[in-house]
Amino acid sequence: MPNLAESLQGRDLGHLRIIAEFWGIELAEDDFKEALLRVTTAMLSSPGVNELLNGLSQAEKEALTDLARHSGRLAWAHFTRLHGELREMGVAKRDRDMPYKQPVSAVEALWYRGLVAKAFFDTPAGAEEFAYIPDDLLKHIHLVTPEETARLGRQAFATEYAQVAPARDHILDHACTLLAALRLGISLPGPFAGQAGEELTPAILNSLLAASGLLDTSGMPVPEPARVFLEARRGEALVQLVSSWKHSAQFNELRMLPNLSPEGNWKNDPLSTRLRMLGHLATIPPGTWWSLDSFIDALKRRNPDFQRPAGDYDSWFIRDTRSGEFLRGFEHWDEVDGRLVRFLITGPLYWLGVLDLASPEGSQQVSAFRLSCWAQDLLAGRPPRGLPVENEAVIARSDARLIARRLTPRRVRYQLARFCEWGKETSDEYQYQLTPGALTHARKQGLSVSQLLALLNQHSKAVPPSLVKALERWDKNGSEARMEKSIILRVASVEVMQLLRNSRADRFLGELLGPTITTIKPGAAQKVLGTLAELGYLGEIRGEVEDS
Structure with a gap:
C-alpha cells in the first residue's frame, strides 16, 4: 500500500493545515512539498501517533481497528457502510463549511486527521476502491493483538452446548x-x-x-x-x-x-x-x-x-x-x-x-x-483415526429378506441393493427383499444369481438352504408364483354364469376361478352389472373396486 507521503500527495495545502491542527503540528510553510515533509515527519513519530489515538472517540477507534485487523485495508464501500460516509466537497466548500469541526461519521473524522486514505487497487475481480492506512503509519498503530484480530465471535456459554x-x-x-x-x-x-x-x-x-x-x-x-x-x-x-x-x-x-x-x-x-x-x-x-x-x-x-x-x-x-x-x-x-x-x-x-x-x-x-x-x-487431507471398521455380516433370511448393517462393507451393500427391492431403512440397518422383478432387472444389468450367491456365501454367516434353492429354481425356471390384484364376480348359480358367458359382456370376463366365480377385467365392473340387469339379475359392488 502507499506510504503516508504518497497518500497525502493528492491533497491540497489547506487539507495539510487541517491535519496539522489535529496533530498539534505548527505549519508555517507555504510550499506544499515542504509542508508535506514536515507533516509526515511529525505524524510518524511514535509519541505523536499515540497521543492522537488516545484522543479518538470510541467509534473512531473501532473504525481504525477494523482497518488494522484487515492488514490496513478494506473495500471503501464496505468500510463506509459500517462506519459512515465521507461527504465529498471541493476546497471552497470545505473551507466554508469546515466539516472536520463536526464530522458526520468516524470515517470523516479519520479522513481529516490523515489516518485514512483511499485509492484503487487491483483485485482478481478488477480494480476496486479501498480505504487504507498508509503502510508506514500502520506500523505505529497498535489497537488490537494478532489473536484478537483473527477470531470471530466468542466462546459459547455452557447452556449453548447442553x-x-x-x-x-x-x-x-x-x-x-x-x-x-x-x-x-x-x-x-x-x-x-x-x-x-x-x-x-x-x-x-x-x-x-x-x-x-x-x-x-x-x-x-x-x-x-x-x-x-x-x-x-x-x-x-x-x-x-x-x-x-x-x-x-x-x-x-x-x-x-x-x-x-x-x-x-x-x-x-x-x-x-x-x-x-x-x-x-x-x-x-x-x-x-x-x-x-x-x-x-x-x-x-x-x-x-x-x-x-x-x-x-x-x-x-x-x-x-x-x-x-x-x-x-x-x-x-x-x-x-x-x-x-x-x-x-x-x-x-x-x-x-x-x-x-x-x-x-x-x-x-x-x-x-x-x-x-x-x-x-x-x-489436511489425511485419513483420521478412530473411524469404525466395516466388518458386519449380511443377514440372509429364509423369507428372501436380506439385512445389511451400517458397518456391512459398503461395496457389499451396493451390490446387494442391485439384486433387490428396497425395504425399510434406519440409521443402523438396511432391509432388502429378493423378488423375481428385482432379479430380472439385475439380470438385464449383467448380474447373475451365481454372483449373488457367491456374495451371500462370503459375507453372511449362513444362507438358508431354502433361499439357495429358491434362487436356483428362479434362475432356471423364472417366477413360479405370482400375486396380483383382481376384481372377483360371484353369481348365484351356474346358469347365471352361463348366460353371462353367452352375452356381449363375455369380453369383459377374465379367468374362471370356479363354476360361479370369475375375474373381471379392469374398468369393466359397471358394464358387467349393466348386462346382468338386462338379463334380469341385479348385482352389487361390495367394498372399493378400482375403475368401478
Whole structure:
C-alpha cells in the first residue's frame, strides 16, 4: 500500500493545515512539498501517533481497528457502510463549511486527521476502491493483538452446548445408498436421516459425488472411481469427500440454501468463499465450543463482503420462494450471507465430520460448534483415526429378506441393493427383499444369481438352504408364483354364469376361478352389472373396486 507521503500527495495545502491542527503540528510553510515533509515527519513519530489515538472517540477507534485487523485495508464501500460516509466537497466548500469541526461519521473524522486514505487497487475481480492506512503509519498503530484480530465471535456459554451432536461419518453410508439408487434408476424420496443441522438431500449429495469424480456428466456412477471409493476404508473415503468439497468450484452452497432461488446470469465464487470461511474457523481453539450466532454477527461487522466482489449487494437476484421477495441490498445480509454461513457450518462441515454441533437443552436449534477430533486430519487431507471398521455380516433370511448393517462393507451393500427391492431403512440397518422383478432387472444389468450367491456365501454367516434353492429354481425356471390384484364376480348359480358367458359382456370376463366365480377385467365392473340387469339379475359392488 502507499506510504503516508504518497497518500497525502493528492491533497491540497489547506487539507495539510487541517491535519496539522489535529496533530498539534505548527505549519508555517507555504510550499506544499515542504509542508508535506514536515507533516509526515511529525505524524510518524511514535509519541505523536499515540497521543492522537488516545484522543479518538470510541467509534473512531473501532473504525481504525477494523482497518488494522484487515492488514490496513478494506473495500471503501464496505468500510463506509459500517462506519459512515465521507461527504465529498471541493476546497471552497470545505473551507466554508469546515466539516472536520463536526464530522458526520468516524470515517470523516479519520479522513481529516490523515489516518485514512483511499485509492484503487487491483483485485482478481478488477480494480476496486479501498480505504487504507498508509503502510508506514500502520506500523505505529497498535489497537488490537494478532489473536484478537483473527477470531470471530466468542466462546459459547455452557447452556449453548447442553445437547451435543458429535461429528459422524454417516455420509459414507448415504453415498453408498445414492450410488446404488442412481445405478438402478431409483428416485430417493427425501432427505437422509440426520442427528442435527441442515438436511442432507439426495440432490446435495449428488452434487458432492459429482464434485468427487464419482458421477459422469449424465449423473451415473463412473464404475472404477465408484468401486475404489466403496472399497476404501472409511477414513480414506471420508477424506476423499472432504478434499473434493474443499477444493471444488462447482459445489455451490449458495445455490443450495432452502427457500432461496437464485435467478439471472450472475455468478458467485463458492471456492473462495469456502476457503475464507475455513480460514476463520482455523483460528478457533481446538476443542472449544464456539457461539454460532456471535460468529455470524462478528463476520457481519468485520467482513460482511466475504463472498461479494466489491461489496456488491444489488446485482445478485435471489428470491425468497416463500414471500416472492427479491433479497437485494445489504439490509438482507442476514437472510442471504448470514444464512449461507449457518448452512456451511451446520451443513457440509457437519455432514463431512469436520465440526461437532450443539444446542440448548430441549431445543433443535444449533447454537454452538467446535472442531471435531477428526477436523485437523480431514482438512489436511489425511485419513483420521478412530473411524469404525466395516466388518458386519449380511443377514440372509429364509423369507428372501436380506439385512445389511451400517458397518456391512459398503461395496457389499451396493451390490446387494442391485439384486433387490428396497425395504425399510434406519440409521443402523438396511432391509432388502429378493423378488423375481428385482432379479430380472439385475439380470438385464449383467448380474447373475451365481454372483449373488457367491456374495451371500462370503459375507453372511449362513444362507438358508431354502433361499439357495429358491434362487436356483428362479434362475432356471423364472417366477413360479405370482400375486396380483383382481376384481372377483360371484353369481348365484351356474346358469347365471352361463348366460353371462353367452352375452356381449363375455369380453369383459377374465379367468374362471370356479363354476360361479370369475375375474373381471379392469374398468369393466359397471358394464358387467349393466348386462346382468338386462338379463334380469341385479348385482352389487361390495367394498372399493378400482375403475368401478
